[in-house]
Amino acid sequence: MNExxxxxxxxxxxxEYYTRLxxxxxxxxxxxxxLDYEIRAIELKLRSFGVDFNELKLV
Known part of the structure; x- marks a missing residue:
């Protein structure tokens, strides 16, 4: 598996973890x-990857 x-x-x-949360x-x-803290932490990680997670929010 390459980088x-x-x-x-x-x-x-x-x-996947974010959507489960x-x-x-x-x-x-x-x-x-x-739970709120975990969600904020994962949002920061996704943002650092350049992922727009706003469309993944359920609530």
Whole structure:
């Protein structure tokens, strides 16, 4: 696996993790500061990769 493939795989995995967190947040019925923190951290990582994650938001 070359560096481009590794980078693509890392971005793809991060997007999948972000969408899972979004689904959890959408189903969550209470305030969850840890979940909110995780989502913000993943958004920063996606932004550093140059990924526009705004269309992935459920809530």
């Amino acid at each position: 481009d493939e590794k980078g693509f795989e890392m971005i793809s995995n991060t997007i 979004q689904r959890i947040k959408a189903a969550n019925t209470c305030n969850n500061d840890v």
